[in-house]
Amino acid sequence: MNGMKLWLASGAALLALAGGVAQAAVKVHVNQVALERAGPKAAVVETDRGAAGGRFSVLRDGQEVLAGDLAAEPAFSEWGAGKRYFTADFSGLKEAGRYEVKVTLGGETATSPAFVVADDALFATTGKALVEYFKLSRNVSEADKRIRIYGTKTYVNVWGGWKDAGGDAGKYLSHLSYANFFNPQQTSFAAWALARSYEASPGRFQKAGLDKQIVDEALWGADYLHRLLSPEGFFYMTVFDRWKSPGAERVVTGYVGIEGVYTKNYQAAYREGGGVAIAALARAYRLAKDTGAKGEFPADQYLADAERSFAHMQKNNLRYVDDGRENIIDDYTALLAATELYLSTKKPVYLEAARARAARLNGRMTANGWFDSDDKGRPYYHAAEAGFPVLSLVSYLAIETDAARIAAAKDTIGKALKGQLTLDAAVANPYDYPRQPFMTFKDGRRGPLQTGFFIPHANETRYWWQGESARLASLSVAALLGGRATDPRAGAAFGVEPALAEFAQDQIDWTLGRNPYDMSMLYGFGAKNVPDAESAGVHVPGGISNGITGGVGSDQGRGIAWAEGPDSENWRWLEQWIPHNAWFLLLASVTDPEAK
Known part of the structure; x- marks a missing residue:
């Protein structure tokens, strides 16, 4: 960051901390990038004045094309006292074009940033940049061709893959494994999501001229996963250098805590990226066969790797999980692995394994509409992949033929989606931000069951909390794919019931600027992008930053x-991270109601 940028960013922060000296009386928060012509469209209007109501106009080239009354939202003070919120719903706008929303409220006027309305708007506008992000993030350090396994004298070739984040050249199938309930699926999910995104709608990628690029990138990921596979059959979990700490050796390892303490727990359990690595390789096999594309290794090698690892993991997963107990993340990642292997081989052993994992997931559904993480009542919540259980169950439906099992999976999916909508509507929620159940974890003890907007800062990782862009995209994916699997609506927005369509669009809107800070998290898109910070590293065009969090100092993640x-702390909000892009690319790929 140059000196002028630093001064401006610091000045803006000081103004905000001082109570918003330069804040406008009325603000119009809107998706600053692209809205679907046939989909939900709304702006959130915020004011610190006592206005009871107002009007909005949608402008094209300065001319009004649609107008209406603002709808008052219930009182909401968790993100700041003395504010009122209204909604300007302009879903009736059906003509493609470039627009702004102008609001008159309490004698004040305000106009939003410009945005595009179009058919297939999200994919057409962002797809190219989302795919290119991965190539721009490739890790091609020659040093990784000979890396020591921590605690041994053995060296392995783990070249390739992608840098995990803007400020982190480490490579992770998953981190936070010592915390047991926070494992995000990272490199392996990126490889799987690239291949799955292409399969969702290959014609769209071909029309955009992105088909070769996305297939090549998916196989780049598969080649890296092949190199990570150990002779024993597990995947090496992490290539890590303590975030480039001076003097730290770059090794294959596990790590613990904010200090990045190396451990010998480098064997990736199902939940530690091993399950999704198997799924990605099994899918890469089909991708290479179907397209004729070639990575460094042949398609048959990918499938052989996936089968060998699955056989090993079925016998050894409990050895590799840090607490010796499987939880929900093992279930949904192993379910995806078994499903992909069955799709690639049609071997009954994989169908039976998938059925067992699906039954376990079904059994974790509670009467509240959310999942239990374990057998001790801890609710499932996740900052990066809250929609993954639904995604895995939807994937499983593609291989199941038994009517009772299909009905059971659909019932679980339906309850999860309804539970999310019910939880969101239980309190005032002007942005329709997805709420979550949680228990804090502090001083070795779990707190009581609570619900809130953001993940708690007092959790099992003891340090890790950050913005939730990946979580939002994952929940939108779950809403669209889960909605179509359980209650398809031909001709409706996104092919799902209106409540799910609005929910999915609301999460897209938040990421693309319709949030309290008017910040588009997708770099290079929208009127206002994230600032620089040394701890956040490099901002890559098309990369998505972590996003907004609960208030600093709140164990429960209350506030904003x-x-x-x-x-040194700004990475929590500003840093780009590979799961955000993987989930958002998958989301953009399945917005078409005809997507598979």
């Missing part, structure tokens, strides 16, 4: 915060 500093 954005890049409050110091610089």
Whole structure:
């Protein structure tokens, strides 16, 4: 960051901390990038004045094309006292074009940033940049061709893959494994999501001239996963250098805590990226066969790797999980692995394994409409992949033929989607931000069951909380794919019931600027992008930053915060991270109601 940018960013932060000296009386928060012509469209209007109502106009080239009354939202103070919120719903706008929303409220006027309305708007506008992000993030360090396995004198070739984040050249199938309930699927999910995105709608990628690029990128990921596979049959979990700490050796390892303490727990359990690595390789086999594309290794090698690892993991997963107990993340990642292997081989052993995992997932559904993480009542919540259980069950439906099992999976999917909508509507929620159940974890003890907007900062990782862009995209994917699997609506927006369509669009809108900070998390798109910070590293065009969090200092994640500093902490909000892009690319690929 140059000096002028630093001064401006610091000045903006000081103004915010001082109570918003330069804040406008009325703000119009809107998706600054692209809205679907046939989909839900709404702006959130915020004011600190006592206005009871107002009007909005949608403008094209300065001319009004649609107008209406603002709808008052229930009182909401968790993100700041003294504010009122209204909604400007302009879903009736059906003509493609470039627009702005102008609002008159309490004698004040305000106009939103410009945005595009179009058919297939999200994919057409962002798809190219989302795919290119991965190539721009490739890790091609020659040093990784000979890396030591921590605690041994053995060296392995783990070259390739992608840098995990803007400020982190490490490579992770999953991190936070010592915390047991927070494992995000990282490199292996990126490889799977690239291949799955292409399969969702190959014609769209071909029309955009992106088909070769996305297939090549998926196989780049598969080649890396092949190199990570150990002779024993597990995948090496992490290539890590303590975030480039001075003097730290780059090794294959596990790690613990914010100190990045190396451990010998480098064997990736199902939940530690091993399950999705198997799924990605099994899918890469079909992708290479179907397209004729070639990576460094042949398609048959990918499938052989996946089968060998699955056989090993079925016998050894409990050895590799850090607490010796499987939980929900093992279930949904192993379910995806078994499903992909069955699709690639049609071997009954994989169907039976998938059925067993699906039954376990079904059994974790609670009467509240959310999943239990374990057998001790801890609710499932996840900052990066809350929609993954539904995604895995939807994938499983593609291989199941038994009517009772199909009905059971659909019932679980339906309850999960309904539970999310019910939880969101239980309190005032002007942005329709997805709420979650949680228990804090502090001083070795779990707190009581609570619900809130953001993940708690007091959790089993003891340090890790950040913005939730990947979580939002994952929930939108679940809403669209889960909605079509359980209650398809031909001709409706996104092919799902209106409540799910609105929910999915609301999460897209938040990421693309319709949030309290008017910040588009997708770099290079929208009127306002994230600022620089040394701790966040490089911002890559098309990359998605972590996003907004609960208030700093709140164990429960109450309140709201954005890049409050110091610089060493700003990675929590500003850093780009590979799961955000993987989930958002998958989301953009399945917005077409005809997508598979």
